[in-house]
Amino acid sequence: MTALLNARALLGGRIDWQALPVVAELIGFDDIEQLIEGLLILQDVINAQASD
Numbered sequence: 001m002t003a004l005l006n007a008r009a010l011l012g013g014r015i016d017w018q019a020l021p022v023v024a025e026l027i028g029f030d031d032i033e034q035l036i037e038g039l040l041i042l043q044d045v046i047n048a049q050a051s052d
Contacts, residue, residue, distance in 0.1 A: 003027050004038045015039055 029035045
């Protein structure tokens with residue numbers, strides 16, 4: 001979870017598709033698909049909390 005939060009922070013709070021490979025390397029994430037899935041879930045949770 002910490003890696004996902006770090007990735008989100010490095011991406012400026014949004015999913016920047018062009019920056020994902022660089023961010024994945026910076027945080028030591030080997031599986032970019034898993035990173036994308038985690039970021040999308042995190043984004044959904046944050047958006048759901050914001051709309052409550």
